[in-house]
Amino acid sequence: MATNEILEGLIKDPDRLKDLADEAKELALQHGALLRIFENPNSSEVITYTPFTLFPSPVPKAKFLQALALQIHYNLLVDRISQDPGFLEEALARRILQMLGLLEESQCVPENNCIAGMTRALARAWELYGQQEAVVMFLVEDVQLHKLGQRCIEHQLWRRGIRVIRRKFEEVSSTGHLNGDKKLFVDGLEVAVVFYCHGFMPENYKEQSWDVRLLMERSLAVKCPDISTHLAGTKKVQQELARPGVLERFFPDQPQVVEQIRATFAGxxxxxxxxxxxxxxxxxxxxxxxxxxxxxxxxxxxxxxxxxxxxxxxxxxxxxxxxxxxxxxKIRPKTEQNILLKTGQPLKLTSVCYEIGAFGAYVRQGKDMVMNECVGHLLRTKNSEQFEGGITARVSALDNPLLV
Structure with a gap:
């Protein structure tokens, strides 16, 4: 474990710390932890590494496993909410709104391959659509800081023989249409799956963007997410789920699941x-x-x-x-000591806190659940004095859990 003594020793030995940090940055670049720069967000001519921590952060093993085990229940909860328009109306009507030789400790860092799991889900949806020539369309933004990360999923889909296209709202507006069977075509290509990498905030939408969203929602293409699932993730719905008796509506005969989910709620x-x-x-x-x-x-x-x-x-x-x-x-998390690696920032010991997220992959065909898995995790760490987070904004950093 990267104890405070080891961290403090590194801080006192800047040459060793710099060598370690440089090697870590090179490993990040080799493994595809890449980010475009703010000054030229639509070009890959100049890139940097995604901010990350030099050491994995200690995470209680029981809490980590609890988060992963719960994800399949959250997948079901969100899906069931999305199929319950009455509940959505009630909830939203008020507002539509291993470098130091610590080999034993290195075995305590769990494997994580969420890209493979998310790709598997998109590929399954494409298969269920049933048209070999159809494409998966990534709906993307104008400023594409995240493009290099999305490419990882794209490349895995291509390896499966699934063609991928990237389009913006305005491009779908000018070349997209539905045929008589409500199949979606963009640039003459039939779209099997629309994967939203953009469109999650009101400011993402111009007037024509709303028309495009409606066009895609009306189509037979699989939407990730569709509008109901999108609404199911809003904060107003989170608020309603915290009310007594509401979770029981979605898990009527599963009191243990209700108890497990409710235990993760803040007030x-x-x-x-x-x-x-x-x-x-x-x-x-x-x-x-x-x-x-x-x-x-x-x-x-x-x-x-x-x-x-x-x-x-x-x-x-x-x-x-x-x-x-x-x-x-307000959640008051436990703090740890770590070193944050961020472009242009000095190497120093920092008091940090983190949050754990789980990646869920869920596919439903009609009323039949086809896939429900927890496919990975995300540990996001930031300076404990920061209120907000965000890896792209260079506030938070990617981290790995060291299970203790």
């Missing part, structure tokens, strides 16, 4: 207009340091903390704009 509180929302406002204004104010946004950089909660709520507390937010108990 979530409604800001809808009415007595319940008024009580939430008062609670947040009295102790803003205990909470996080979350809007209906994804991608990081949107949450509100501390005294800024007071400022925002004082502005919106008397009108319906406050329903665009939910209030959540």
């Amino acid at each position: 979530l509180y409604s800001l809808d207009m009415g007595p319940e929302g008024d009580q939430t406002v008062a609670m947040a204004l009295a102790n803003p340091e205990k909470f996080v104010l979350k809007p209906q946004r994804e991608g990081g950089g949107n949450n509100v903390y501390g005294e800024d909660i007071v400022r925002v709520l004082e502005e919106v507390k008397g009108d319906k704009r406050r329903a665009a937010y939910i209030l959540m108990d």
Whole structure:
């Protein structure tokens, strides 16, 4: 384990630390942990490594295994929500919104190959569509910082004999159409699967983008995700799921699953207009340091903390704009010591905290579940003084769990 003594020893030996960091960066580049640079995000002429930690972070083995075991239940939960329009309407109607010789410790870092699992799911969906000449279309953004990471999935699909195309909203708008059988064609190619790499935030949509989204939703192509599954992941739905009795609606005969899922929830509180929302406002204004104010946004950089909660709520507390937010108990994670490797930043010992995510792969055909797996994990680590995260924004860094 990278104990504090080892870390402090490295800090006192800058030449050894630099050699170790340089070797780690080269390994990252060799293994495809690549990121385009902000100054030229649509070119691969100049690239850098994705921010990462020099050492794996200690993670309690029981908590790690709990997160992975729960993912198949979360897959089912999201799918069942997506098939329950009544629940979605209720939830959203208020707002549609091994380098140091530590060989024994190295065996405690679990394998992780989420790319293979995600590729397998996309390939299965393509197979179920049943047209060998059809393509998988990646719906991508104008500024493609993430393109090199997406290429890993593309290459694995190509190896399976599945053709992949990349298109933006405006390109689908100009060359996309449905035939009489509601099959989707783009540039004359039949599309079997639409894989959204973009379109998860309101600002991603211009007027024509909404028309394109509707076109794709109406088609027979498999959508990853379709609009119902997209809505099932919103914060308003998370808030509703935290209410007593709601999880039981989706797992009526599985109290153990309900208990396991509920154990992962933080406190979530409604800001809808009415007595319940008024009580939430008062609670947040009295102790803003205990909470996080979350809007209906994804991608990081949107949450509100501390005294800024007071400022925002004082502005919106008397009108319906406050329903665009939910209030959540602020999580106070355990901190560790590590060294963050980021382009242009000095090597130093840093107090860090992390979050664990699990990658779920789920495929359903009609009412029949075809695939439900946990296919990998993500450990994202940042300076413990940072509120927000985000690897692309160079705030957080990729990490590996050292199971203890």
